[in-house]
Amino acid sequence: MEVVSKKYHIEKNTVQETLIIPLYGRKVCSEHFPELFKDEEAERICNMLDYDFAVKGKRMESGVGLFGALEVAQRQYDLAWEVRDYLKNHPDASVVNLGCGLDDTFHKCDNGSCIGYNIDMPDVIAVRNELLPAAARESNIGYDLNDYSWMDMIDASKGTVFFASGVFYYFRKEDVRKLLGKLAKRFPGGVIVFDSCNSRGAKMMTKTWLKEAGISDVSAFFSLEDKSEIESWCTDFEAVTARSYMRGYRDIYKDVGLLHKMMISFCDRYVNMQIIRVAFKEES
Numbered sequence: 001m002e003v004v005s006k007k008y009h010i011e012k013n014t015v016q017e018t019l020i021i022p023l024y025g026r027k028v029c030s031e032h033f034p035e036l037f038k039d040e041e042a043e044r045i046c047n048m049l050d051y052d053f054a055v056k057g058k059r060m061e062s063g064v065g066l067f068g069a070l071e072v073a074q075r076q077y078d079l080a081w082e083v084r085d086y087l088k089n090h091p092d093a094s095v096v097n098l099g100c101g102l103d104d105t106f107h108k109c110d111n112g113s114c115i116g117y118n119i120d121m122p123d124v125i126a127v128r129n130e131l132l133p134a135a136a137r138e139s140n141i142g143y144d145l146n147d148y149s150w151m152d153m154i155d156a157s158k159g160t161v162f163f164a165s166g167v168f169y170y171f172r173k174e175d176v177r178k179l180l181g182k183l184a185k186r187f188p189g190g191v192i193v194f195d196s197c198n199s200r201g202a203k204m205m206t207k208t209w210l211k212e213a214g215i216s217d218v219s220a221f222f223s224l225e226d227k228s229e230i231e232s233w234c235t236d237f238e239a240v241t242a243r244s245y246m247r248g249y250r251d252i253y254k255d256v257g258l259l260h261k262m263m264i265s266f267c268d269r270y271v272n273m274q275i276i277r278v279a280f281k282e283e284s
């Protein structure tokens with residue numbers, strides 16, 4: 001008798017559907033560059049979704065498509081690096097994945113004593129609870145991030161590190177500003193790390209990643225020309241720093257072919273793809 005395993009649905013043409021892009025990218029990257037990124041979880045989860053990966057699969061197998069896969073895997077590496085770095089001095093801290101989709105960074109960084117929170121829209125969290133159920137010291141929380149009541153659920157007593165991977169592009173800049181200001185006030189001594197690009201990059205993202213993936217009703221809004229834009233946003237920020245997204249944490253330039261080398265340089269020079277880290281002032 002054939003065993004048909006249950007498949008889980010992600011609503012099409014919504015911001016929630018964008019979680020498919022990095023998830024599938026990590027799976028493809030893991031298959032093509034296993035020496036750089038190995039992610040068996042991404043493969044397992046893709047197989048459990050009732051999503052037609054055929055078109056996306058073809059596009060991601062091209063040279064340019066594979067670069068997209070490298071980007072999302074590198075982004076997860078960078079942000080996990082930042083989380084581990086914060087945990088060195090705050091081993092019992094809360095690790096908060098904002099717009100978590102089906103990303104399992106908390107499991108990758110879990111030191112055995114930190115606390116994990118994964119926050120996304122309620123329908124995403126319903127699927128996550130089936131495919132990536134919360135483990136020990138971990139909670140999955142279904143909330144719109146712009147409704148700040150989710151902050152009441154975070155234990156801030158031992159430090160807090162927030163990260164948002166591929167999420168703020170779908171926010172208006174004003175909403176990112178308000179969210180960061182609120183976090184700085186509520187979580188003194190905490191940090192937030194997230195990826196950003198300039199307006200040219202945001203336009204390219206809407207045209208390529210989103211439209212080509214058939215997600216036509218979603219646009220990328222947020223972009224940053226330079227990290228200095230953020231510095232004046234809130235007096236509770238201690239420091240704002242930025243590193244290259246593709247080369248700032250682990251430089252894979254030497255490990256990839258010519259096309260991908262050129263694309264890495266393009267991302268650095270013309271799109272300003274960065275990982276931004278905002279540290280919040282300690283309580284005075």
Ligand SMILES: C[S@@+](CC[C@H](N)C(=O)[O-])C[C@H]1O[C@@H](n2cnc3c(N)ncnc32)[C@H](O)[C@@H]1O
Pocket residue numbers: 015016017018019020021022023098099100101102103119120121124143144145146164165166167170
């Ligand atoms: C491109 S996906 C990234 C998913 C995940 N961070 C990753 O890297 O695999 C963007 C995610 O942000 C979530 N998201 C966007 N806006 C949100 C909001 N206002 N509140 C909660 N989640 C949001 C989407 O539902 C989606 O899961």
